[in-house]
Amino acid sequence: MPSVHVELADRSYSISIGTKTLPHMVETLKGHINSWTHTVLICDERIFETLGIQVRDSLQSDGMRISCLIVPSGEENKSAASLTKLWSEMLAERTDRKSVVVALGGGVVGDLAGFAAATFMRGLRFVQVPTTLLAMVDSSVGGKTGINLPEAKNMIGAFWQPHAVWIDSQCLQSLPDREYRSGLAEVVKYGVILDESFFKYLETNASSILARESNAIESIVRRSCELKAQVVAADERETSGLRAILNYGHTFGHAIEATTEYGQYLHGEAISLGMTMAGHLAVKLGMWTEESLLRQRNLLRAFRLPVQRQPAQAAELMEAMQLDKKTEHGKLNFVLPTKIGHVKTVAGCSPTDVAQSIEAVSNA
Amino acid sequence: MPSVHVELADRSYSISIGTKTLPHMVETLKGHINSWTHTVLICDERIFETLGIQVRDSLQSDGMRISCLIVPSGEENKSAASLTKLWSEMLAERTDRKSVVVALGGGVVGDLAGFAAATFMRGLRFVQVPTTLLAMVDSSVGGKTGINLPEAKNMIGAFWQPHAVWIDSQCLQSLPDREYRSGLAEVVKYGVILDESFFKYLETNASSILARESNAIESIVRRSCELKAQVVAADERETSGLRAILNYGHTFGHAIEATTEYGQYLHGEAISLGMTMAGHLAVKLGMWTEESLLRQRNLLRAFRLPVQRQPAQAAELMEAMQLDKKTEHGKLNFVLPTKIGHVKTVAGCSPTDVAQSIEAVSNA
Numbered sequence: 001m002p003s004v005h006v007e008l009a010d011r012s013y014s015i016s017i018g019t020k021t022l023p024h025m026v027e028t029l030k031g032h033i034n035s036w037t038h039t040v041l042i043c044d045e046r047i048f049e050t051l052g053i054q055v056r057d058s059l060q061s062d063g064m065r066i067s068c069l070i071v072p073s074g075e076e077n078k079s080a081a082s083l084t085k086l087w088s089e090m091l092a093e094r095t096d097r098k099s100v101v102v103a104l105g106g107g108v109v110g111d112l113a114g115f116a117a118a119t120f121m122r123g124l125r126f127v128q129v130p131t132t133l134l135a136m137v138d139s140s141v142g143g144k145t146g147i148n149l150p151e152a153k154n155m156i157g158a159f160w161q162p163h164a165v166w167i168d169s170q171c172l173q174s175l176p177d178r179e180y181r182s183g184l185a186e187v188v189k190y191g192v193i194l195d196e197s198f199f200k201y202l203e204t205n206a207s208s209i210l211a212r213e214s215n216a217i218e219s220i221v222r223r224s225c226e227l228k229a230q231v232v233a234a235d236e237r238e239t240s241g242l243r244a245i246l247n248y249g250h251t252f253g254h255a256i257e258a259t260t261e262y263g264q265y266l267h268g269e270a271i272s273l274g275m276t277m278a279g280h281l282a283v284k285l286g287m288w289t290e291e292s293l294l295r296q297r298n299l300l301r302a303f304r305l306p307v308q309r310q311p312a313q314a315a316e317l318m319e320a321m322q323l324d325k326k327t328e329h330g331k332l333n334f335v336l337p338t339k340i341g342h343v344k345t346v347a348g349c350s351p352t353d354v355a356q357s358i359e360a361v362s363n364a
Numbered sequence: 365m366p367s368v369h370v371e372l373a374d375r376s377y378s379i380s381i382g383t384k385t386l387p388h389m390v391e392t393l394k395g396h397i398n399s400w401t402h403t404v405l406i407c408d409e410r411i412f413e414t415l416g417i418q419v420r421d422s423l424q425s426d427g428m429r430i431s432c433l434i435v436p437s438g439e440e441n442k443s444a445a446s447l448t449k450l451w452s453e454m455l456a457e458r459t460d461r462k463s464v465v466v467a468l469g470g471g472v473v474g475d476l477a478g479f480a481a482a483t484f485m486r487g488l489r490f491v492q493v494p495t496t497l498l499a500m501v502d503s504s505v506g507g508k509t510g511i512n513l514p515e516a517k518n519m520i521g522a523f524w525q526p527h528a529v530w531i532d533s534q535c536l537q538s539l540p541d542r543e544y545r546s547g548l549a550e551v552v553k554y555g556v557i558l559d560e561s562f563f564k565y566l567e568t569n570a571s572s573i574l575a576r577e578s579n580a581i582e583s584i585v586r587r588s589c590e591l592k593a594q595v596v597a598a599d600e601r602e603t604s605g606l607r608a609i610l611n612y613g614h615t616f617g618h619a620i621e622a623t624t625e626y627g628q629y630l631h632g633e634a635i636s637l638g639m640t641m642a643g644h645l646a647v648k649l650g651m652w653t654e655e656s657l658l659r660q661r662n663l664l665r666a667f668r669l670p671v672q673r674q675p676a677q678a679a680e681l682m683e684a685m686q687l688d689k690k691t692e693h694g695k696l697n698f699v700l701p702t703k704i705g706h707v708k709t710v711a712g713c714s715p716t717d718v719a720q721s722i723e724a725v726s727n728a
Contacts, residue, residue: 080451084444087520091513119483122510122521123601146486149455156451157486158522237487 004222006141006229008161008236015141015165015225019214022051022168023058025129029164030062033125035098038065040090040124042113043104044073047131051171052104055129067093071109075262078108078147080156086116100163101126107139107267111157114145118160128162131171133183133217134268137190137224140165142232152323153254159237167225169217180212182268184303185249187220189275190227192296193248196341198223199299206302245343248335249275252358255320259313265306272305273361281349281357282336292340307361314358318351368586370505370593372525372600379505379529379589383578386415386532387422389493393528394426397489399462402429404454404488406477407468408437411495415535416468419493431457435476439626442472442511444520450480464527465490471503471631475521478509482524492526495535497547497581498632501554501588504529506596517618523601531589533581544576546632548667549613551584553639554591556660557612560705562587563663570666609707612699613639616722619684623677629670636669637725645713645721646700656704671725678722682715 004015016028030036039059043052048070059066069089071082090099101124103113110128117126128140146157172180191199201219202209208216228246235242253274256265265273279296282288297307321332332349368379380392394400403423407416412434423430433453435446454463465488467477474492481490492504510521536544555563565583566573572580592610599606617638620629629637643660646652661671685696696713 080444080448084448087444087513088515091515091519119510119520119522121519122508122523144486146483149451151452151455155455155485156483158483159486 002218002222004225004229006161007233008143011143011161011236013162013164015167015229017167017169017218017222017225019169019218021166022054022129022170025055025127025166025168026058026062026064029127029166033100033127033163036064036100036125038095038099039067040093040095040099040101041066041068041104042071042086042101042116043068043109045070046073047105047109050174051131055102055104067095069093071112073105073108075108075148075153078112080147080149082112083116083147086112087120090116090120095120095124097121097124099124102129103127103140104129104131106130106132106135110135110140111145111154112147114143114160114162115147115157118145118158123160125163126160128165130165130167132175133172133180133221134186136167136172136221137183138186138228140167141225141228143236161236165225167221169214169221172212172217178266181210181303181305182266184209184220185268185272185275185300185305187224188296188299188303188305189246189248189271190224191299192275192337192340193245193335193343194227194231194341195223196339198227199295199340203295203299203302206299210303241345244345245335248337248343249278251321251324251332251334252277252317254324255317256309258320258323259316269306272300272307273309276300276307276361277357278334278336280360281334281353282338284353284357285336285346285349287344287346288337288339292337295340296337308363309361310363314355317358318355321354366582366586368589368593370525371597372507375507375525375600377526377528379531379593381531381533381582381586381589383533383582385530386418386493386534389419389491389530389532390422390426390428393491393530397464397491397527400428400464400489402459402463403431404457404459404463404465405430405432405468406435406450406465406480407432407473409434410437411469411473414538415495419466419468431459433457435473437469437472439472439512439517442476444511444513446476447480447511450476451484454480454484459484459488461485461488463488466493467491467504468493468495470494470496470499474499474504475509475518476511478507478524478526479511479521482509482522487524489527490524492529494529494531496539497536497544497585498550500531500536500585501547502550502592504531505589505592507600529589531585533578533585536576536581542630545574545667545669546630548573548584549632549636549639549664549669551588552660552663552667552669553610553612553635554588555663556639556701556704557609557699557707558591558595558705559587560703562591563659563704567659567663567666570663574667605709608709609699612701612707613642615685615688615696615698616641616681618688619681620673622684622687623680633670636664636671637673640664640671640725641721642698642700644724645698645717646702648717648721649700649710649713651708651710652701652703656701659704660701672727673725674727678719681722682719685718 101117130140143161253270465481494504507525617634
């Protein structure tokens with residue numbers, strides 16, 4: 001099965017990518033994970049009813065002891081309360097240092113279960129099995145795990161690399177349309193920040209991607225994972241600044257999510273608007289061409305992602321950006337494109353330019 | 365100032381050991397810790413009133429922004445609830461990736477504050493400033509941080525190395541006598557497991573150690589830290605088995621603590637009994653001489669640590685040891701001495717031998 005290698009010295013691992021591969025996961029991974037005799041399978045109720053039962057059965061047919069822990073779905077449950085409950089349940093299930101945590105679900109479950117794995121007995125092995133496009137191309141790769149505080153998202157967590165990531169594109173067939181398209185925003189992001197030929201591939205194959213043809217899905221997931229793996233290998237803990245390029249569109253995007261109380265836009269939709277704002281800012285600063293901005297806009301529109309919002313609310317977004325954990329001493333820093341396939345970090349952007357870029361993405 | 369180096373590649377750090385050095389901590393450490401402009405000082409109420417104010421004043425005179433977070437004292441507060449509260453307080457104090465957490469106190473504060481540092485924004489720099497002998501020679505060195513679950517101690521946590529450990533022996537002058545002597549049990553342990561000449565030093569200098577003479581304290585703290593640093597450098601995450609030798613006396617000791625509900629014995633007192641039981645077991649297995657056991661016993665008694673208990677309760681201890689997180693599939697494994705200064709791990713000890721070793725430490 002094709003796989004992507006994430007090179008991180010003694011924390012290296014593989015991302016397996018295929019279609020209808022879920023039933024073969026355990027037999028394949030057991031070759032790489034020693035003394036695996038107990039699994040803590042963590043997923044939400046809906047995923048358990050569909051995919052969770054499949055995974056449980058394949059684990060059981062292997063003779064393995066398995067504990068299924070169901071967590072409530074939704075971002076609001078990526079919380080200290082859910083984490084504390086998981087810890088107690090893991091203890092009650094006699095989880096020990098040889099147990100393997102399997103996180104089956106989207107980003108919320110992956111982040112929460114990964115953080116539980118990182119902290120139970122000071123760290124258990126875990127496997128990410130992402131079931132949404134967003135989790136496949138973004139949150140399941142790179143070792144960021146964690147929870148939210150009531151006042152701020154992703155404020156608590158650990159860098160804790162999985163022992164394997166298992167991606168079965170078949171999981172996406174039942175994903176709601178809007179959630180699938182939301183994941184495509186991060187896919188477009190990889191093209192803009194790192195790979196023009198991948199961007200062209202997306203332009204050319206937009207319809208088969210939207211139709212969720214399995215080879216199209218496998219291609220975009222594989223290339224996205226390869227690109228993310230390269231960045232993570234070069235800057236695992238976000239210390240050199242390189243990993244920050246993955247935040248293209250995210251400073252604007254997080255502010256959009258925060259000011260709409262995470263209710264109006266899905267994450268990828270907010271990132272689509274954020275990349276459009278960042279693109280305008282880059283054009284305004286003379287770094288990027290109008291033509292490139294148009295290509296980005298057209299590709300996002302082809303994936304039916306938002307590129308305009310009404311009203312613009314520049315002042316409110318500006319204020320939210322000041323609270324972003326990446327903002328240092330009030331200076332506005334942005335990852336901005338210089339051409340399709342290349343970005344750089346620009347420090348200390350003028351508030352006027354930033355506000356005008358927000359307003360440019362308004363159809364008022 | 366004399367210091368001990370802990371070699372852990374990019375996680376290496378120094379342990380500074382001196383007397384009346386607390387006022388110079390910040391100016392010295394600032395040379396090693398870049399961009400340190402905000403401190404989160406974590407301690408309990410009693411320590412804040414005595415040493416915390418000193419540290420705060422020296423930080424403030426340096427012009428640094430400082431947030432003092434007071435945690436309740438006592439093992440029962442090394443909990444998920446205390447951790448969650450610390451996270452929120454750190455956020456309210458605008459703690460960011462450039463902040464440094466300073467843990468000032470004994471093992472409870474060090475473990476809790478260290479785990480908060482490990483998990484806030486996926487990891488902040490922190491400094492351990494141990495104020496008890498036990499914390500100086502054991503918990504502040506080696507990167508084990510964490511909290512208890514209601515059902516089990518130290519079940520949740522992370523390996524997170526401090527950026528520095530700062531030891532001022534003067535802090536021990538106000539420590540209650542029983543707590544000071546409790547810390548000496550771990551000091552004796554280092555002699556038995558790793559260094560016969562250190563053991564002899566302890567035998568020869570028992571009275572100046574008990575009198576808390578500052579050069580005696582500095583000597584025993586320095587040698588204990590050197591020995592622990594060597595073990596930690598060789599097996600940071602307890603994967604090779606080497607670090608397990610630090611558990612000499614602890615399988616028995618933890619069972620004694622658990623069966624007396626952590627109320628009757630201080631940790632070091634339970635370890636003193638545990639080492640005596642382990643010593644008896646080693647003699648019974650023909651690994652150790654009666655004479656060595658007597659030397660260990662006499663040294664522990666010189667430090668007025670318990671070497672007999674009444675009644676023996678072997679059955680209850682045996683049951684508690686089965687629940688220890690180091691027990692695998694019910695097999696009783698012990699770290700046992702072969703001579704003073706050397707131990708090995710013995711797997712699958714017979715329950716009869718173990719029970720008899722417990723009974724040998726009874727004065728009934």
